[in-house]
Amino acid sequence: MSHPINFDFSEEFARKMDEKDPLKEFRSKFIFPKVDGKTAIYFCGNSLGIQPKTTKQYIQKELDNWADLAVDGHFYGEDAWYHVRKKSKPALAEIVGAHEHEVVAMNNLTSNLHFLMVSFYQPTAEKFKIITEAGAFPSDMYMLETQVKFHGLNPDEVIVELTPREGEHTLRTEDILKTIREHGDQLALVMMAGLQYYTGQLFDMEAIAKAARQVGAYVGFDLAHAAGNAQLSLHDWEVDFATWCSYKYMNSGPGNISGVFVHEKHAEKPDLPRFAGWWGHDEGERFKMEKGFKPMFGADGWQLANSNVLALAAHQASLDIFLEAGIGNLRKKSETLTGYLEFLIQNISGKSGVIEIITPKNKNERGCQLSLLVHKGGKAVFDELYQNGIVGDWRHPNVIRIAPTPLYNSFTDVFRFAQVLKQSLLKFA
CATH class of the missing domain: 3.90.1150.10 (Aspartate Aminotransferase, domain 1)
Incomplete structure (x- = not known):
């Protein structure tokens, strides 16, 4: 000790x-x-x-591949682009506490939140409420508000905001869990930050996820301020989904690529609603170009478009440093x-x-x-x-x-x- x-x-x-x-x-x-x-x-x-000093080198390598191979870069050369997303998985899995098949780098954070909500917010007449923290980052507030309206519901009636006790600046875990239990019969989703951007409070995600499961609700986290900063164990905590950005603590460049986590318990649910794209389809059959979406196993099945190679290169420069440091x-x-x-x-x-x-x-x-x-x-x-x-x-x-x-x-x-x-x-x- x-x-x-x-x-x-x-x-x-x-x-x-x-x-x-x-x-x-x-x-x-x-x-x-x-x-x-x-x-x-x-x-x-x-x-x-x-910026890591190696970022230019990593990007230049892909620029050279593009110059030398053009379209053949998808299938030939070191780190062929068709599978390039796999290179970031070991570091991402370590950073968020997941299996490699539960994570993938793609899109940006708010886009990912919207896409994940398609799968994990399916309101019914009985279960339709969402719990989040008051004063969430604006992207999260706007995302939740518009998702609720998309389903023809009233955000004022659906979204339950967690507020600190009078005279306090941060939320007490006991109050979060109490609110989950109080709304349990009508609760569809707990969707909040893992670490609150304004106060810097790191929430007890394990306890929150457990409480949500006990009332039959999904739980997801925006990890923009937690990924690469806090010690996370998303798989063991049985979080349903999460997403993050790579440009804060993961030093991958302004506005750079996001990442998602989807717990493996959802990997065997091909019928789980989602907005699909070509790159989420079974890569063994992808070039058959046929009707009928067949999702890839794990988080990869939520991909839409092919990988942003230059963005992933900048991302990898930092991720390799994370792997080295631990x-x-x-x-x-x-x-x-x-x-x-x-x-x-x-x-x-x-x-x-x-x-x-x-x-x-x-x-x-x-x-x-x-x-x-x-x-x-x-x-x-x-x-x-x-x-x-x-x-x-x-x-x-x-x-x-x-x-x-x-x-x-x-x-x-x-x-x-x-x-x-x-x-x-x-x-x-």
Whole structure:
């Protein structure tokens, strides 16, 4: 059993932590952006991860294949495009805790949510309600609203929003489970974030999935802020479906390809409703070009179009780094790195009331992100951080999101952020 670390507010302590960090070499695999010509301290992987140095090489390889082989690239050469989706499966399976046949990279996140809803939201007169968290990311809110309307139902009557107790910022697991039980007779689906983008709260997906199963409801998660950040076990938790983006913690490029998880218990249900496409059809018979959709086994059966080869190449550059580092090792470092950030912020703000951390204190209820509610100074505090080379994220009305990412951030990064924050807050204390 590891002993708690006695953190210290000093650059010497931060440097010593970096020296003994077993993942320290991974920082050199990334390109850091600049602010006013100087290398930034980048804490915005929760919005867009930074570029691996190998990304150009991976993309160039496929550009060369395209140039040299053209259409023959689908079937000849290393990583023939016809099967190229398979290359990302080992890393994706490790990152989300799944079997390889339960995951596939395709489309983008909101498209995938809509396609998965076709299969997993089938309202009846008896079971039609959806539970989600209040203040979900807009894409999720709009997706649920329009899916409900598509079925001719009223979102105000169908969607049950989970809200924190008065005076609290985050949801209590007991309240989520209670709501599931209360609406159980009418509940068709629990569809919510795995990690809430604004507060940084990591939900107990295992408990939520179990509660949903007990009342006969499907459960799905938007893992945009959880994949590559939190330790996930989607298969063992018996989550029905999930989807995520690859451009945040998985560092695969702006707007890049998404991924889906579909539990293997649904793989043997070819009659499960879905919107089908050519690339989801049995690949052994795909070129017969015949009527009658026959889905591939597992998540592959939800594919529509052929793979975006250049997008997958950029994705793979980062996934190979994840495989080398190991998601368990990254999570272990993340807990300590974010714990140090929390210690420094508390040390700086003290009882001033200027900053309140609204992300749960329990490491099992958060990822790497801390959401800082700024009570004095607001956007001016954030702007000063940026002017000093700190790239974080501002969310209205008054939250700064700071996400020290274990693949490329260091303890020294966190300490230097604290120094700038201390300087900024002196103006507003």
